[in-house]
Amino acid sequence: MTQTETNSGHHPKERALLCELLRQFYDLGWCTGTGGGLSLAVPGGFLMAPSGVAKERVTEADLFLLDEAFRVIAAPTKGELCLSECAPLFQAIFGLGEVGAVIHSHSIPLALATRAAGSEQTTLGWQRLEMLKGIRGVSYPERHFVPLIDNTPREAMLLSALQRALENLPPHAHAVFVRDHGAYIWGRDAMEAKRHAEVYDWLCEFDHRERLERNSGNAGAGEGS
Amino acid sequence: MTQTETNSGHHPKERALLCELLRQFYDLGWCTGTGGGLSLAVPGGFLMAPSGVAKERVTEADLFLLDEAFRVIAAPTKGELCLSECAPLFQAIFGLGEVGAVIHSHSIPLALATRAAGSEQTTLGWQRLEMLKGIRGVSYPERHFVPLIDNTPREAMLLSALQRALENLPPHAHAVFVRDHGAYIWGRDAMEAKRHAEVYDWLCEFDHRERLERNSGNAGAGEGS
Amino acid sequence: MTQTETNSGHHPKERALLCELLRQFYDLGWCTGTGGGLSLAVPGGFLMAPSGVAKERVTEADLFLLDEAFRVIAAPTKGELCLSECAPLFQAIFGLGEVGAVIHSHSIPLALATRAAGSEQTTLGWQRLEMLKGIRGVSYPERHFVPLIDNTPREAMLLSALQRALENLPPHAHAVFVRDHGAYIWGRDAMEAKRHAEVYDWLCEFDHRERLERNSGNAGAGEGS
Amino acid sequence: MTQTETNSGHHPKERALLCELLRQFYDLGWCTGTGGGLSLAVPGGFLMAPSGVAKERVTEADLFLLDEAFRVIAAPTKGELCLSECAPLFQAIFGLGEVGAVIHSHSIPLALATRAAGSEQTTLGWQRLEMLKGIRGVSYPERHFVPLIDNTPREAMLLSALQRALENLPPHAHAVFVRDHGAYIWGRDAMEAKRHAEVYDWLCEFDHRERLERNSGNAGAGEGS
Numbered sequence: 001m002t003q004t005e006t007n008s009g010h011h012p013k014e015r016a017l018l019c020e021l022l023r024q025f026y027d028l029g030w031c032t033g034t035g036g037g038l039s040l041a042v043p044g045g046f047l048m049a050p051s052g053v054a055k056e057r058v059t060e061a062d063l064f065l066l067d068e069a070f071r072v073i074a075a076p077t078k079g080e081l082c083l084s085e086c087a088p089l090f091q092a093i094f095g096l097g098e099v100g101a102v103i104h105s106h107s108i109p110l111a112l113a114t115r116a117a118g119s120e121q122t123t124l125g126w127q128r129l130e131m132l133k134g135i136r137g138v139s140y141p142e143r144h145f146v147p148l149i150d151n152t153p154r155e156a157m158l159l160s161a162l163q164r165a166l167e168n169l170p171p172h173a174h175a176v177f178v179r180d181h182g183a184y185i186w187g188r189d190a191m192e193a194k195r196h197a198e199v200y201d202w203l204c205e206f207d208h209r210e211r212l213e214r215n216s217g218n219a220g221a222g223e224g225s
Numbered sequence: 226m227t228q229t230e231t232n233s234g235h236h237p238k239e240r241a242l243l244c245e246l247l248r249q250f251y252d253l254g255w256c257t258g259t260g261g262g263l264s265l266a267v268p269g270g271f272l273m274a275p276s277g278v279a280k281e282r283v284t285e286a287d288l289f290l291l292d293e294a295f296r297v298i299a300a301p302t303k304g305e306l307c308l309s310e311c312a313p314l315f316q317a318i319f320g321l322g323e324v325g326a327v328i329h330s331h332s333i334p335l336a337l338a339t340r341a342a343g344s345e346q347t348t349l350g351w352q353r354l355e356m357l358k359g360i361r362g363v364s365y366p367e368r369h370f371v372p373l374i375d376n377t378p379r380e381a382m383l384l385s386a387l388q389r390a391l392e393n394l395p396p397h398a399h400a401v402f403v404r405d406h407g408a409y410i411w412g413r414d415a416m417e418a419k420r421h422a423e424v425y426d427w428l429c430e431f432d433h434r435e436r437l438e439r440n441s442g443n444a445g446a447g448e449g450s
Numbered sequence: 451m452t453q454t455e456t457n458s459g460h461h462p463k464e465r466a467l468l469c470e471l472l473r474q475f476y477d478l479g480w481c482t483g484t485g486g487g488l489s490l491a492v493p494g495g496f497l498m499a500p501s502g503v504a505k506e507r508v509t510e511a512d513l514f515l516l517d518e519a520f521r522v523i524a525a526p527t528k529g530e531l532c533l534s535e536c537a538p539l540f541q542a543i544f545g546l547g548e549v550g551a552v553i554h555s556h557s558i559p560l561a562l563a564t565r566a567a568g569s570e571q572t573t574l575g576w577q578r579l580e581m582l583k584g585i586r587g588v589s590y591p592e593r594h595f596v597p598l599i600d601n602t603p604r605e606a607m608l609l610s611a612l613q614r615a616l617e618n619l620p621p622h623a624h625a626v627f628v629r630d631h632g633a634y635i636w637g638r639d640a641m642e643a644k645r646h647a648e649v650y651d652w653l654c655e656f657d658h659r660e661r662l663e664r665n666s667g668n669a670g671a672g673e674g675s
Numbered sequence: 676m677t678q679t680e681t682n683s684g685h686h687p688k689e690r691a692l693l694c695e696l697l698r699q700f701y702d703l704g705w706c707t708g709t710g711g712g713l714s715l716a717v718p719g720g721f722l723m724a725p726s727g728v729a730k731e732r733v734t735e736a737d738l739f740l741l742d743e744a745f746r747v748i749a750a751p752t753k754g755e756l757c758l759s760e761c762a763p764l765f766q767a768i769f770g771l772g773e774v775g776a777v778i779h780s781h782s783i784p785l786a787l788a789t790r791a792a793g794s795e796q797t798t799l800g801w802q803r804l805e806m807l808k809g810i811r812g813v814s815y816p817e818r819h820f821v822p823l824i825d826n827t828p829r830e831a832m833l834l835s836a837l838q839r840a841l842e843n844l845p846p847h848a849h850a851v852f853v854r855d856h857g858a859y860i861w862g863r864d865a866m867e868a869k870r871h872a873e874v875y876d877w878l879c880e881f882d883h884r885e886r887l888e889r890n891s892g893n894a895g896a897g898e899g900s
Contacts (some may be wrong), residue, residue, distance in 0.1 A: 578826075578855050579786070579855050579856075580710070580781070580786075580826055580853070580855055580856035580857065581708055581710060581781060581786075584708035584709060584710060589828055590826060590827075590828050590829075590855070591828055641728070641729055644729065645708050645709050645729065646708075648707045648708040648709075649707075649708040651707075652707055652708055652781075652783065655783055656783050656786060656787065659783065659787055659883065660787065660790060662887055663787070663791055663883070663886055663887065665887075
């Protein structure tokens with residue numbers, strides 16, 4: 001049994017879902033320019049999208065199958081495809097436990113949030129927005145924090161800062177934001193990770209647009225009574 | 226006859242329309258992060274989307290069928306699906322009479338409008354925009370008001386404020402906005418509710434962008450003569 | 451031979467194109483909330499979309515077929531559909547000669563342009579943008595003007611102002627903008643009208659975003675040397 | 676053997692890819708209003724989209740096949756289609772060597788970047804954004820420059836300025852920006868050119884939105900600790 005014969009034979013449903021979600025994430029602006037990525041836990045290991053390719057065009061046969069120690073069990077049939085440098089980062093996040101899917105997003109609203117934050121800031125936070133209820137465990141009135149770490153020249157170098165952030169996660173945080181870069185976002189399964197990524201994206205886009213409004217002394221805009 | 230056998234057998238056309246509209250609303254940004262929702266009146270009751278699931282992936286068998294008192298007649302075949310906490314809110318709106326569809330939207334422009342309003346404001350209003358004619362009964366020159374209520378930690382707690390707003394609805398209002406949250410929007414049938422939701426979304430997006438312009442002393446921008 | 455039997459029998463290719471373009475225009479944000487519209491010249495008359503319906507759902511059988519004097523020859527099979535109040539406006543524009551298609555757009559960038567203009571302004575203008583070359587007859591360096599007229603409570607009341615604007619059209623103008631409303635845009639055929647509408651939309655969106663930048667003293671943004 | 680018989684017979688896979696990419700680029704806003712374009716190197720020559728037509732509707736038979744000296748070998752079957760004035764510009768870029776695809780983009784973020792730059796500026800630059808790693812050879816910390824040249828009344832007149840820019844390309848630059856216009860962007864193959872175009876688009880959109888934020892004294896926005 002060779003890798004090329006068997007690669008797309010394992011976990012066909014999860015492979016199809018992963019590719020479908022990559023197309024959706026591309027349309028949402030999360031993995032333009034081949035950036036971003038997605039990994040799903042499967043029985044006995046993980047599926048992971050290849051690096052440096054157009055994410056909306058990834059097919060089932062293009063995925064890496066990794067074992068529980070993140071060693072490649074089956075590589076894509078196209079030999080030139082590479083495992084992302086993100087792999088150890090994804091592995092660290094799966095190590096939190098109860099994580100079934102990790103999304104790496106390069107969306108513009110996430111990146112803007114990391115830069116609107118002061119250069120000394122080590123968390124991002126939101127409060128009093130109904131959308132916060134889309135994050136598992138978070139309620140509308142309470143303040144929700146996620147870690148913000150500095151970017152590094154190579155993604156593999158992010159590992160130690162990411163590990164420290166994961167060891168000191170604020171309650172209910174399901175993301176680590178990376179300055180000038182984007183975020184890693186996770187959930188118990190693919191649908192929860194996607195929901196969390198949609199919520200963090202909504203929060204960052206909302207904040208950006210609200211920051212722009214502050215400038216305009218808009219009290220009374222759209223006022224009715 | 227059991228629920229699971231019969232759930233998707235009733236009202237197949239309305240179920241298909243509801244799912245199709247959810248996909249469209251997801252693409253419009255109204256129900257990202259599993260937020261938002263839709264309920265349609267059917268003969269003898271109501272169809273309602275489940276809570277907490279990716280709205281663009283809801284299928285005909287995932288819907289709740291409720292009787293006229295909003296009691297579940299047929300639950301989704303997937304047993305883990307839950308009726309939304311919004312159900313009593315939708316019920317209150319259907320109680321207005323001549324309401325065939327209710328949309329719950331979490332769109333960013335709607336949420337921005339609720340926050341651009343002063344914290345004491347209890348209505349939102351628009352005037353002199355052609356799009357206002359898309360709201361039943363509203364003309365271009367007159368001022369159109371909708372209620373704005375405060376958000377609550379749980380959606381079910383919104384009920385009393387929503388009921389008061391519905392009892393004192395301004396003429397032709399087809400929406401109640403909720404601060405930090407979004408809006409409930411309705412119409413005589415699915416297409417009218419969708420039209421109203423598109424119009425309120427257009428008005429809020431237009432207002433947001435116009436508020437940003439105010440800041441720039443733009444008299445003369447694009448000026449020709 | 452009755453209308454209902456024959457309505458969708460005439461001009462099947464043009465009917466299909468008109469419906470396809472309405473779906474595209476909906477996706478572009480030009481006819482949200484059932485606003486906007488499209489009319490195509492056909493041999494011996496005109497095809498026109500009905501009023502007040504979701505434009506992305508209009509089918510071939512929903513169109514009005516009008517003769518050269520804009521009298522209805524064949525109405526939609528669904529008896530409840532109405533001819534738009536815009537019909538006389540479209541007729542006036544077709545009367546310019548060499549007009550094969552008229553688009554009525556409610557896009558937000560067009561509406562913003564009409565409001566960014568001073569209240570006394572009677573034209574909008576652009577200059578030194580490559581996209582201007584997408585308007586028939588317009589070059590990059592020269593200034594391009596289009597008329598801007600005031601909105602009226604009912605669309606039919608726009609007719610006299612529109613007629614005056616059409617009688618005094620600036621060179622190469624292929625649009626009349628209406629304050630608080632949107633624009634009527636035309637071309638020699640459907641593809642040219644669409645091209646013109648895309649160009650005017652690009653120009654208005656670009657202008658809006660550039661006006662917002664003016665505020666930020668951005669000299670040097672993205673500067674390299 | 677006549678042109679019309681054989682035009683779509685050559686390079687069917689590359690023709691299909693070119694048309695598919697044009698549709699995608701249209702959806703991304705890069706070739707609205709018939710602007711923009713795409714050319715792919717094929718064995719013995721080049722395929723090029725026609726000028727002045729709706730790019731999302733171009734079919735395999737609408738493409739020009741050019742030889743290595745950019746002379747037309749096979750014209751589209753529709754005789755009215757024209758080769759773009761861009762052809763000599765594309766030819767100059769292919770002349771750099773190791774270029775397999777050239778994209779001409781009219782996207783609004785690119786055009787805004789050319790105007791946010793001071794009128795004396797001859798380059799655009801970015802630094803410390805993870806997305807920069809999507810440009811071949813560029814790292815996160817270093818500053819990346821691309822040339823910025825002035826627009827001309829006709830595209831063919833851009834040639835001498837473009838040639839000078841290509842002779843003095845900054846390291847790793849894969850684009851030449853044109854003031855008031857857009858950019859020419861390339862890569863070793865279609866997928867790399869697309870990746871580069873997506874990255875430059877992301878950078879310009881990010882910069883625009885960050886410039887708008889600067890105005891609002893936003894330190895602390897989204898702040899957590």
